[in-house]
Amino acid sequence: MGSYKTSMRIVLSHRVYIVIYLVLMTAVGLTIGMLTQPGSTATFKPTVTRVAVVDHDGSTLSRALASRIYKGNEKVTLDGSKRATQDAIAKDSVSYLLVIPEGWGDGFMAAARSGKKAPTLNSSVSYSSGEGRLVELTASSYSNMLYQMAATLGGSQEDVVSASDSAWKGDVSVDVVKSKATPLPASLRVAAEFSSYSIFASVTVVIAVLMQALNRPEVARRRMASSQPAHVRSASLLAACLTIALVAWIFNFGLQVLLLGRDATTTAPLQLAMVGAAELSYSLFSAAVGFLIGQIGLSENASNAVANIFGMVFSFMGGAWTGLSLLPDSLLAVAHFMPSYWTTLAIEGASNMETVTSAAMGSLLGDVGICALFSVAILLVGLVVGRDRSAGRSS
């Protein structure tokens, strides 16, 4: 007990790490979760895209086209200067930009009457190209309809617009087929996936720092010379590691539930528990890695480097930051060797389930179990490394 208490005292004296990696990183993860639209999936809400139309023409036709594009989307006003345009596209504050050249309306009517191609419109799509493509679909089908009307019915620009608007109705109705299980809020899922980094970095760094303190030659010699049996010494170190892992887990998962998942505790308790289990097993895995780093005896700076490099690699490759659907197939194959992949799989699976069946839960639990197996493997490596080192020291 005495050496456990000492370990905890050492940990607390390095509280800067706890503040940076655990408190601040977790806070940011939660903020990101809160910024994510809670996304009620009970009803369908179409995706809203940020669009801008730079209308150099100002004719009836161009104004009709602009208002059609703005409808249902978020209108961003640009002053048309090159700098503003580049700013908007580069910073992704506009996903779709349409530039209507001067004299477009008149040229359009003349072209339609003579059966020629209308003057070209210019567009720019930022990198969220899925959304840009969506708006482009609307822009091109509406402008082509204007052309059809102008070519067949003729008349003034007002006539063409009113004929087109009378045809532009009767949209497909979209409804939601409810699943039996209530899904977890998207904000909770995002925060839970993001927390993989803060859990891994905080747990490994804190444990590595603790073990570095214990492995300092004088301290290690005193510890070895004490009358405390070796297994008690090891057990208390292991208990300290477990405590650190549990604290990181409770801090992360507890705040996630408290701030983002309070409704889910009643509507989807089992799925929420699965997310908690996934985070717990990842936290234990992080503790095993921290233990291994400590056993190898890396310096403080090196253990920080290792914790961060691996933390980021795991989080990226496990799809915790980008979502598993965005991982290319080749990387997905490698990702199977990352414990974070299995926890992300469990979190994503639990967040959106059709029905909560024992079979579905069982397979998710299996994913969590694979992550737990990784922890056992790393822990064993850590123990072996430690035995070799202590054997080397005594000889």
Next chain:
Amino acid sequence: MLASFKTTVLSLLRNKSMLLWALLFPIVLTCIFMGMFSGIESAYSAVGSDLGIVRSASYGSNEGLQQTLRSISLSTGKNGIVKLSYFDSEAAARKAIADEKIDSYLTVSNAGSISLHVGQRSLGANGSLPTTILASALNSHLHATNAVAVIMARVTPGGSVPASLASGDGVSIKRLVLTKNAPDPDVRYYFSLLAMTAGIGSAAAMLSIQRLQPTEGAVGARQSVSSTPRWLMLVGALLGSWLCQFACMLAALLFMALVARVNFGTGAAPLLLAIAASSLTGCAAGALLGTIPHMEDGMVSGITCLLSLFTGLYGPASQLITDSLEATAPTLIHANPLWQMTNCFYSLLYYDLYGPFLSSIAALLAMTGIFLAIAAFRMRRISHGQL
């Protein structure tokens, strides 16, 4: 000064964990990014989903709808967005949704109205974009059908409908690249990574400055009573760490440009200026941190990781928080030196004019000045206190 410079460079080169951080870290992450982004672009544009179609008499008679569906099908259309499967009854389609086989299904009522039914699970997992795109494609079909009806109703009986009615592609929209280079979602990660490299590298400057403190053991004490002016030693240490950090960033940059084929969109000179300014700011920050007693290098990496979050390094979620902060609290986000470093590279890629780039460089130099001034002030106090 030359001796301090040399000692600094040599001791940094011999510090293995420093090398691990500053040199290996960006290269490892670049490799990860290369793997990540090999397929991410197609993932952004292809928002495919599995669509079930309930075959009914009214569906069978709607020739136009079938044609539209074929054109957006992945197996037959050029710009496919859906994978089609067919069901004989709505109950079978619902069961397929429950079994997680399809994302949504489509029905055509006896009156001919088209409905899309999307599974809640799919909506939660994939967001509303795939369904919105699908609905939009179907709507264009409906509107085109309406348009024909409107025209037929208005054309005088006996009059002919021009051939252009059928084609309906009189307007073309040309995609323009309005920025200096085409927007690319991946480069942001690399730029943030370069900034993070500069941030992490500040630990090198911190160590070099700490070594000169009289409180740091025998060597520090000897150096503080040496006849060489103190400021010369400090400048030498600073220049030495700047050189090392510049070299590490250059290695990372070259690796990104040559191996990962990242498009920096500009010539070598402005890029070199950008990494020189970034590494200088990193060193100045390190010097300042070095004057704080009991500062450990692990804390530097912790702070860097935290600041990197606000450059968008950690995926779309952290980019979201960075962008929304930039819109709501620009001063706060501009005060982050790592953001300014990222913005240097960003401006070089996207703007024709050097204005935004130079303003970021100026911001970095101003930060460097502030850091060094505070560091010098603190350093003076430390040396007086000891002697």
